[in-house]
Amino acid sequence: xxxxxxxxxxxxxxxxxxxxxxxxxxxxxxxxxxxxxxxxxxxxxxxxxxxxxxxxxxxxxxxxxxxxxxxxxxxxxxxxxxxxxxxxxxxxxxxxxxxxxxxxxxxxxxxxxxxxxxxxxxxxxxxxxxxxxxxxxxxxxxxxxxxxxxxxxxxxxxxxxxxxxxxxxxxxxxxxxxxxxxxxxxxxxxxxxxxxxxxxxxxxxxxxxxxxxxxxxxxxx
Amino acid sequence: xxxxxxxxxxxxxxxxxxxxxxxxxxxxxxxxxxxxxxxxxxxxxxxxxxxxxxxxxxxxxxxxxxxxxxxxxxxxxxxxxxxxxxxxxxxxxxxxxxxxxxxxxxxxxxxxxxxxxxxxxxxxxxxxxxxxxxxxxxxxxxxxxxxxxxxxxxxxxxxxxxxxxxxxxxxxxxxxxxxxxxxxxxxxxxxxxxxxxxxxxxxxxxxxxxxxxxxxxxxxxxxxxxxxxxxxxxxxxxxxxxxxxxxxxxxxxxxxxxxxxxxxxxxxxxxxxxxxxxxxxxxxxxxxxxxxxxxxxxxxxxxxxxxxxxxxxxxxxxxxxxxxxxxxxxxxxxxxxxxxxxxxxxxxxxxxxxxxxxxxxxxxxxxxxxxxxxxxxxxxxxxxxxxxxxxxxxxxxxxxxxxxxxxxxxxxxxxxxxxxxxxxxxxxxxxxxxxxxxxxxxxxxxxxxxxxxxxxxxxxx
Numbered sequence: 001x002x003x004x005x006x007x008x009x010x011x012x013x014x015x016x017x018x019x020x021x022x023x024x025x026x027x028x029x030x031x032x033x034x035x036x037x038x039x040x041x042x043x044x045x046x047x048x049x050x051x052x053x054x055x056x057x058x059x060x061x062x063x064x065x066x067x068x069x070x071x072x073x074x075x076x077x078x079x080x081x082x083x084x085x086x087x088x089x090x091x092x093x094x095x096x097x098x099x100x101x102x103x104x105x106x107x108x109x110x111x112x113x114x115x116x117x118x119x120x121x122x123x124x125x126x127x128x129x130x131x132x133x134x135x136x137x138x139x140x141x142x143x144x145x146x147x148x149x150x151x152x153x154x155x156x157x158x159x160x161x162x163x164x165x166x167x168x169x170x171x172x173x174x175x176x177x178x179x180x181x182x183x184x185x186x187x188x189x190x191x192x193x194x195x196x197x198x199x200x201x202x203x204x205x206x207x208x209x210x211x212x213x214x215x216x217x218x219x220x221x
Numbered sequence: 222x223x224x225x226x227x228x229x230x231x232x233x234x235x236x237x238x239x240x241x242x243x244x245x246x247x248x249x250x251x252x253x254x255x256x257x258x259x260x261x262x263x264x265x266x267x268x269x270x271x272x273x274x275x276x277x278x279x280x281x282x283x284x285x286x287x288x289x290x291x292x293x294x295x296x297x298x299x300x301x302x303x304x305x306x307x308x309x310x311x312x313x314x315x316x317x318x319x320x321x322x323x324x325x326x327x328x329x330x331x332x333x334x335x336x337x338x339x340x341x342x343x344x345x346x347x348x349x350x351x352x353x354x355x356x357x358x359x360x361x362x363x364x365x366x367x368x369x370x371x372x373x374x375x376x377x378x379x380x381x382x383x384x385x386x387x388x389x390x391x392x393x394x395x396x397x398x399x400x401x402x403x404x405x406x407x408x409x410x411x412x413x414x415x416x417x418x419x420x421x422x423x424x425x426x427x428x429x430x431x432x433x434x435x436x437x438x439x440x441x442x443x444x445x446x447x448x449x450x451x452x453x454x455x456x457x458x459x460x461x462x463x464x465x466x467x468x469x470x471x472x473x474x475x476x477x478x479x480x481x482x483x484x485x486x487x488x489x490x491x492x493x494x495x496x497x498x499x500x501x502x503x504x505x506x507x508x509x510x511x512x513x514x515x516x517x518x519x520x521x522x523x524x525x526x527x528x529x530x531x532x533x534x535x536x537x538x539x540x541x542x543x544x545x546x547x548x549x550x551x552x553x554x555x556x557x558x559x560x561x562x563x564x565x566x567x568x569x570x571x572x573x574x575x576x577x578x579x580x581x582x583x584x585x586x587x588x589x590x591x592x593x594x595x596x597x598x599x600x601x602x603x604x605x606x607x608x609x610x611x612x613x614x615x616x617x618x619x620x621x622x623x624x625x626x627x628x629x630x631x632x633x634x635x636x637x638x639x640x641x642x643x644x645x646x647x648x649x650x651x652x653x654x655x656x657x658x659x660x661x662x663x664x665x666x667x668x669x670x671x672x673x674x675x676x677x678x679x680x681x682x
Contacts, residue, residue, distance in 0.1 A: 009476060015483030053472060080475035081468045101479035102512050105486050110551035152554040172498060176489055181505045
């Protein structure tokens with residue numbers, strides 16, 4: 001996926017860029033409206049993440065001109081303002097969704113996924129491994145023509161594993177990615193989801209192996 | 222609503238009373254002036270007839286053969302009879318000697334010179350009389366002889382006439398007073414009308430309508446309207462400022478927190494040592510706690526602010542709840558929570574949509590936050606006889622017998638909230654919003670006892 005992040009706070013932008021790239025997305029960064037206009041005029045993005053308070057103006061004016069140019073690219077607004085005062089304006093101006101700062105990366109990821117799914121992600125999002133066809137947007141998994149819909153945590157776990165094929169993913173890091181920080185979960189919770197995924201992957205030629213004491217690894221058989 | 226203001230009387234009543242009072246004074250004055258004038262005119266008329274009568278008697282006095290003869294003309298007395306049925310007295314005397322007439326009729330004109338006349342009002346035989354005395358000097362046997370003629374008439378007719386006149390004057394005065402009173406009421410009413418119209422125009426306005434008053438008013442009211450407009454302008458500036466302040470404060474607090482949180486989360490993905498990871502997780506939780514608390518405090522400030530100037534527009538609660546469920550779906554999905562909405566089309570309620578949405582959102586946020594993975598949350602709207610209810614039912618274990626009333630107090634959190642990020646303002650905000658709309662917030666344990674069931678009940682419009 002190709003994202004455009006419009007955010008003037010460099011350290012926040014860096015963190016978001018790192019995280020999105022970690023998930024395998026291509027992300028461009030614009031620190032102001034002028035740069036954002038340039039980027040969006042020359043590149044076709046799947047999604048734009050837009051901050052509202054920018055040094056050279058209000059992100060909403062970018063949103064308005066973006067919509068006036070009839071560009072279909074969905075926009076998620078990043079706002080630090082009180083929801084009680086700002087909500088209506090942003091959705092009225094054509095934002096597809098908004099997320100309030102500070103945000104959880106998994107919430108951002110979930111909102112991006114929901115917006116992209118609403119915009120009808122095409123089959124180019126599908127990923128193939130052996131007999132396996134995985135559509136992360138639709139959250140479906142097809143093995144030998146049989147399609148099942150994954151639960152959210154299964155989907156996210158599979159996505160994480162597939163983004164780092166043949167790499168070892170430690171249990172604590174998987175817990176961090178799958179559960180929110182205020183949930184008290186033991187690392188054994190991961191085993192439940194790995195178990196479910198293994199069942200789904202039966203006969204796909206893709207296998208999750210346990211690396212004793214270290215974590216899990218996904219690889220083609 | 223607000224306490225009744227102390228009043229310093231009614232402008233209209235004061236104006237009416239003053240006008241009616243003036244009318245009463247004027248009517249009394251009118252009565253006396255008319256009466257006095259009529260009395261004078263009647264007196265003068267009577268006097269001139271008396272004088273004419275006396276003159277005609279005087280004309281009949283002649284000196285013949287050294288003797289004075291008086292040939293009393295009939296007309297002299299009959300002209301008085303024409304005026305009224307009052308008795309007439311007369312006397313003709315010369316050098317103090319009565320020639321003819323009533324000898325006891327008082328004579329008052331001893332000092333009169335020839336050709337002069339004098340009027341007098343006095344009592345005679347128990348009746349009030351008006352009399353005139355006329356004097357003329359004749360020459361008798363070469364010596365001057367002063368003839369005095371007195372003509373008098375009782376005043377009963379005149380009194381009757383005066384009574385008639387004063388009745389008319391009284392009627393005139395009363396009529397004047399009556400008409401003036403009606404006019405006073407009308408004047409007071411029409412003087413107050415621009416004030417009433419201005420009042421109606423101002424009170425018709427919605428709570429968010431802070432435009433200056435532009436309608437034409439009488440020039441005396443312009444200072445009042447100008448001050449009112451200045452006041453409105455000041456209010457608008459101050460409202461905008463506090464709204465901006467809250468928004469700005471939210472921005473200032475949340476932006477750095479967002480940066481720290483994002484950095485911490487990225488770092489967490491890179492470090493391996495369990496102690497470092499544990500402290501980073503602690504950090505993220507602390508950030509979440511402070512940002513949520515700050516957010517809810519600011520939301521609470523904004524909610525309180527909006528409640529003060531409660532907007533009243535039609536809200537479709539079913540639509541609102543459905544939108545909210547759609548919006549929170551991605552968050553619920555993260556925990557594989559089955560968040561569902563069921564509800565039929567309900568009549569609209571009136572209120573502030575942003576507030577109602579924020580209240581419902583707080584309840585839903587709580588439900589999602591406290592629900593375990595793979596549970597379900599059911600959101601529904603329904604209409605009862607007098608209310609429209611948004612209900613949020615979860616399987617998060619409920620409030621464990623805690624006093625549900627206490628939960629809606631500021632900064633109180635349920636027993637199950639231990640270990641979960643929150644500030645305890647969510648339920649307070651929800652309750653304040655619902656109550657500002659005349660409704661109630663019900664917190665119950667659901668039927669199976671597995672969770673909470675929170676109902677936001679809004680009265681039907």
